[in-house]
Amino acid sequence: MDSLFISGPAAVADAAQLIETYGDDAGLEAAARAEKSRSNDNIHRFCHWRQIERMIAAFARQDVSGTVH
Template structure:
């Protein structure tokens, strides 16, 4: 069981995630994962990390139920 908090701590990640959702709908998470994989293949660790964070943010934003505290 994953007990880590669901957070989006970076505004840039939030903005990118909402943009991907607007552009790709339910496939936004797949798009973020593909971009992370592409960054990893070329060895760009910074972009890889960014896109993985975006992927997690998309998952959080697409949840239908509220989990945990909202701040």
């Protein structure tokens, strides 16, 4: 089972902003930002945008993941 880590409200806000702006291409935009950060040797921002990319993918899933209460 995959688990999703959300570092805080800023991460959710970034994901929501990308989804609002880019729609179905939001994950691709997050990946592009991660690669740009990696190219600039900014590991902190690279990890941030990779997390956002995974979050967007999780939000788009139709099936249930994890514990359901």
